[in-house]
Amino acid sequence: MKRIKLWDKEFEISLPFEEIQKAIKKMAVQMNYDLQGKSALFVCILNGSFMFAADLMKELELNDAEISFLKLASYAGTSSTGEIRELIGLNEEIKDRTVVILEDIVDSGHTIADVISQVSKKGAREVKIATLLFKPDALKMKVDLDYVGIVIPNDFIVGYGLDYDRRGRNLKDIYTLVK
Ligand code: IMP
Ligand code: MG
Numbered sequence: 001m002k003r004i005k006l007w008d009k010e011f012e013i014s015l016p017f018e019e020i021q022k023a024i025k026k027m028a029v030q031m032n033y034d035l036q037g038k039s040a041l042f043v044c045i046l047n048g049s050f051m052f053a054a055d056l057m058k059e060l061e062l063n064d065a066e067i068s069f070l071k072l073a074s075y076a077g078t079s080s081t082g083e084i085r086e087l088i089g090l091n092e093e094i095k096d097r098t099v100v101i102l103e104d105i106v107d108s109g110h111t112i113a114d115v116i117s118q119v120s121k122k123g124a125r126e127v128k129i130a131t132l133l134f135k136p137d138a139l140k141m142k143v144d145l146d147y148v149g150i151v152i153p154n155d156f157i158v159g160y161g162l163d164y165d166r167r168g169r170n171l172k173d174i175y176t177l178v179k
Contacts (some may be wrong), residue, residue, distance in 0.1 A: 020174065043067075052132040059160065078174065085131050095123035096125045158177075159174040
């Protein structure tokens with residue numbers, strides 16, 4: 001098993017790049033079908049979702065798709081703080097649009113619930129959630145996820161956009177913390 005060290009912690013590979021790409025392609029097939037003709041606005045939640053959004057958007061066959069970015073932060077170290085700070089907001093016209101939120105991971109559900117409420121307040125016609133990763137055992141509230149790439153155990157992970165204190169985002173594969 002391939003291992004890496006970030007700061008003081010060791011991680012071992014748990015989801016290779018190929019597996020991630022396979023999951024993204026599957027999500028895209030479903031989206032290409034569901035979102036045809038809807039001129040959907042895809043909203044990438046930064047920082048964590050930048051790799052997912054980039055790979056997913058390339059698989060979409062939707063000539064009316066648009067993308068924008070929302071920068072939020074809720075994590076400190078290896079656990080969610082539950083408090084979400086908005087660092088870069090959305091400027092796009094949301095009213096009456098189909099909005100698809102692109103998240104790297106749904107953990108406690110706080111971030112996604114906050115984004116859904118923000119976008120709904122701006123008058124979106126429908127809000128869909130696409131998350132590459134989902135930790136059902138960490139969920140603290142009810143959230144409806146429309147597109148889920150890979151369901152994972154409640155362990156801390158890094159790579160493919162996700163970080164441990166700012167490091168590890170550039171890793172091509174996903175790694176799990178070695179306890
Ligand atoms: P939530 O608000 O608890 O659902 O957390 C969502 C955000 O926390 C995600 O968008 C990630 O950026 C971050 N996050 C959640 N779990 C992990 C993890 O295992 N590793 C790194 N970041 C994570
Ligand atoms: Mg995130």
